[in-house]
Amino acid sequence: MWSSLLIFVLCLPCCLSFPVIPKTIRDDLEFFKNYFHRFFFTKEESQYQTLEDQLRFLQHFFRLEETGWLDEPTKAIIRQPRCGVRDVADYSFFPGKPKIRNNPITYSIINYPRGMNHRTVEKILRKAAEVWSSVTPLKFRRVYKQHSDIEFAFLAGDHGDAYPFDGEGNTLAHAFAPVPNYQGAIHFDRDEEWSYYDEGVNLFVVAVHEIGHALGLGHSQDSDSIMFPNYQYQDPKFFRLSDDDIIGIQSLY
Structure with missing residues (x-):
């Protein structure tokens, strides 16, 4: 044709x-x-x-x-702007259905995006983690040492993990499945205009998505799911996980 x-x-x-x-x-x-x-x-x-x-x-x-x-x-x-993790179908898991075995799950913040107050970023990431703990037995606890179950970092361009960022737009962030080497690493493109509102890219929405990957969820075909690969702004005040997200995470935890 x-x-x-x-x-x-x-x-x-x-x-x-x-x-x-x-x-x-x-x-x-x-x-x-x-x-x-x-x-x-x-x-x-x-x-x-x-x-x-x-x-x-x-x-x-x-x-x-x-x-x-x-x-x-x-x-x-x-x-459309999107997550950098490869796509599968429906709510899905990574091969072998890996998951984090610890509870509480520890997380650390390696650095911060430009132009955002550090305390605001910390509050956003905490609330993003609580989205997942609200529908599972999981608890999250911040630690101040380099090694943790989940690590948040804001990086630019080629940052050493074979998945370089491409500047503003397109790939916003990526995360690694809970397996050895990059377990729980969540990387945000530092060149994006991150915010807590509908200006630029909403950090809360992207963080909820990437934490889902770090916990073991793959991408979903359901456009209402937070695990849908493309970025879709949602007001954090009214955010709710879809049924697809809840079924998927509860299948793991």
């Missing part, structure tokens, strides 16, 4: 002429391929999938109409 869009042969008396693919289309396709290989399947994993297959897979995940085309709804959703 892509041949009709991308390759059109015009017969002339003495030659074959191939029109140049518009740069905007090339850029959109390149962006999609990079996105798909970063968040769904690598080039090696998807080498036997056609571009149409990849588009339909992504559209199915995001519950879009499965056109197999890089249409406007698809372009819009892959351009």
Whole structure:
């Protein structure tokens, strides 16, 4: 189907002429391929999938109409700011269903974002953790030493974990499953404009999502779920976990 869009042969008396693919289309396709290989399947994993297959897979995940085309709804959703963790489906877990075995769970704050009061950041992160303790037996306790079950850090660019940040917009944060090496590490892109309101990026909303990963939850297809991969502002005063989130976390704890 892509041949009709991308390759059109015009017969002339003495030659074959191939029109140049518009740069905007090339850029959109390149962006999609990079996105798909970063968040769904690598080039090696998807080498036997056609571009149409990849588009339909992504559209199915995001519950879009499965056109197999890089249409406007698809372009819009892959351009939205999001979490840097790869996608799966429904409420989901990491392979082997790892979880934090300690209770209370300890957390530490390695550094702070620019432009936010430290006490405000501490309050936000505490409230984000309490969202998960409100529906499980888990308790959270802040510690002031480097090693803890969960570590919050604000980092920029290439910061040594093979998942570099890309500046303002796009990838906002990422977190690691509760397994050895990077257990419980939660990294926020320091170049974002973090806030407690609807200006910039709401730290509370992103922190709740990333704590979910640190506890063992993967991404969800449910757009009402805090574990949906794309960022969606919600007023912290009225925030509630979805049924999908509650079922998922209670399946682990």
